[in-house]
Amino acid sequence: MSTLQIVRNPATEQVLAEVPGATVEETREAVQRAKRGFREWRALAPGDRATLLRAFGAAVLSHNEELAQLEVRNAGHTISNARWEANNVADVIMYYAGSVERLLGQQIPVAGGVDLTFKEPLGVVGIIVPWNFPMPIASWGFAPALAAGCSVILKPAETTPLSALRLAELAHEAGIPQDVFQVITGVGSVVGEALVRDPDVAKIVFTGSTRVGVRIQELAAAQVKPVTLELGGKSANIIFEDADLDRAASSAPYAVFDNAGQDCCARSRLLVQASVFDAFLERFEAAVKAVRVEDPTLETAEMGPLITPEHRERVASYVDENTILFRGACPEGPGYWYPPTVVGIEDSSHRSVREEIFGPVVVVQRFTDEAHAIALANDSDYGLSGSIWTSNLGRGLRMARALESGALSINSHSSVRYWTPFGGYKRSGLGRELGPDATDAFCETKNVFINTEL
Numbered sequence: 439m440s441t442l443q444i445v446r447n448p449a450t451e452q453v454l455a456e457v458p459g460a461t462v463e464e465t466r467e468a469v470q471r472a473k474r475g476f477r478e479w480r481a482l483a484p485g486d487r488a489t490l491l492r493a494f495g496a497a498v499l500s501h502n503e504e505l506a507q508l509e510v511r512n513a514g515h516t517i518s519n520a521r522w523e524a525n526n527v528a529d530v531i532m533y534y535a536g537s538v539e540r541l542l543g544q545q546i547p548v549a550g551g552v553d554l555t556f557k558e559p560l561g562v563v564g565i566i567v568p569w570n571f572p573m574p575i576a577s578w579g580f581a582p583a584l585a586a587g588c589s590v591i592l593k594p595a596e597t598t599p600l601s602a603l604r605l606a607e608l609a610h611e612a613g614i615p616q617d618v619f620q621v622i623t624g625v626g627s628v629v630g631e632a633l634v635r636d637p638d639v640a641k642i643v644f645t646g647s648t649r650v651g652v653r654i655q656e657l658a659a660a661q662v663k664p665v666t667l668e669l670g671g672k673s674a675n676i677i678f679e680d681a682d683l684d685r686a687a688s689s690a691p692y693a694v695f696d697n698a699g700q701d702c703c704a705r706s707r708l709l710v711q712a713s714v715f716d717a718f719l720e721r722f723e724a725a726v727k728a729v730r731v732e733d734p735t736l737e738t739a740e741m742g743p744l745i746t747p748e749h750r751e752r753v754a755s756y757v758d759e760n761t762i763l764f765r766g767a768c769p770e771g772p773g774y775w776y777p778p779t780v781v782g783i784e785d786s787s788h789r790s791v792r793e794e795i796f797g798p799v800v801v802v803q804r805f806t807d808e809a810h811a812i813a814l815a816n817d818s819d820y821g822l823s824g825s826i827w828t829s830n831l832g833r834g835l836r837m838a839r840a841l842e843s844g845a846l847s848i849n850s851h852s853s854v855r856y857w858t859p860f861g862g863y864k865r866s867g868l869g870r871e872l873g874p875d876a877t878d879a880f881c882e883t884k885n886v887f888i889n890t891e892l
């Protein structure tokens with residue numbers, strides 16, 4: 439029997455909704471429905487599938503404000519971020535709607551006949567997402583999966599199911615069949631694990647912690663089931679002495695404190711060349727203290743609360759008062775607030791330097807030269823994103839090639855564009871999402887030889 443899960447507003451602690459927590463049996467039934475949906479969806483003419491996806495994208499766009507407000511309430515995101523997120527979902531659906539008629543095979547020269555390849559959809563895809571960016575991350579999985587002809591079961595995080603449920607309604611209103619796109623809510627170790635174990639689920643796309651990602655890969659291995667894993671990060675923001683220090687310092691807070699640091703791409707290690715350490719830190723302190731941490735419904739808000747009281751406790755456990763260089767302010771009273779915090783720790787074996795804190799805490803370290811910066815930046819189990827600030831483009835590219843990381847930017851902090859690939863090195867993940875090739879992750883390639891000499 440289903441249990442009910444309470445959903446709260448992290449900025450006010452008020453109860454927003456109760457949603458069902460599905461059982462293993464209910465998950466199994468959803469998979470059986472998705473199997474039927476898959477047969478129907480893959481048989482649809484490509485142009486018709488594309489039309490339905492475009493209608494879904496248009497519905498998301500026209501409900502942008504409603505979806506954004508829902509995410510502000512459920513995830514504590516600032517309203518400006520939440521609007522970007524809802525728009526991103528519409529863009530991602532539209533982009534992959536355009537790939538349905540472009541799932542091209544090849545004709546390969548062979549003797550005695552013709553050789554053709556076909557891209558064929560995998561089947562039912564389970565998409566398991568975290569609470570930090572509930573909407574966009576879900577769409578990075580479901581949009582290319584649907585475009586490829588797969589049916590989808592989306593499992594949102596326990597704390598943030600509301601936008602996923604609303605997206606499913608919009609999909610169905612736009613004409614995408616119920617069995618083709620389902621959302622199932624519940625506990626990760628029950629519903630998520632049931633999806634991974636189910637032999638009728640052809641692929642799992644998982645975004646979340648490295649700990650759970652490892653478990654999912656182990657379980658999937660028993661069935662040789664493909665997985666895409668987008669996991670944790672501990673990315674570096676590297677400031678060279680020849681950088682535009684004003685620009686580097688004024689943007690650095692947003693590279694780590696955006697979404698209250700609950701961002702897998704957060705540049706949570708700040709590496710500063712020793713020769714400009716003081717000059718940079720002085721500018722950075724002013725920028726950190728200027729970050730507006732406030733009610734996320736306000737247009738001026740730049741940072742909201744953390745997701746739960748337990749998470750706030752976990753974040754705080756990483757901060758030793760003696761290491762704090764300076765910190766910003768945050769509201770008092772209800773809500774799971776935590777101030778932007780800057781700590782100085784030179785010992786690279788310290789747990790705050792090595793582990794993903796996933797909150798508004800940045801560790802500052804200094805380096806002497808390029809080789810030292812590369813050694814420090816790569817001294818991590820993770821490799822998701824990172825930034826390099828320098829006015830020397832040769833150095834910027836040299837550094838970018840030397841860093842063991844999947845999504846880098848030079849003189850910028852951008853990590854995600856829906857039309858460029860995104861994913862991690864090392865324990866930050868496996869496979870890539872977004873970009874022109876994302877549909878390939880939801881297809882098998884079939885090779886067919888036709889004998890023309892009979």
Ligand code: NAD
Pocket residue numbers: 566567568569570571575593594595596624625626627628629630631634645646647648650651653654667668669670671701702794796822862866867
């Ligand atoms: P989490 O691993 O605890 O949970 C993620 C999802 O997995 C949730 O839906 C949860 O219910 C489900 N789950 C939990 N146990 C499961 C199990 N045994 N089997 C199947 N599913 C299970 O992560 P979280 O705390 O929700 O999210 C934070 C983490 O996500 C951070 O580590 C962050 O870096 C990572 N993240 C990575 C990316 C990326 O693209 N690389 C993006 C966002 C977040």
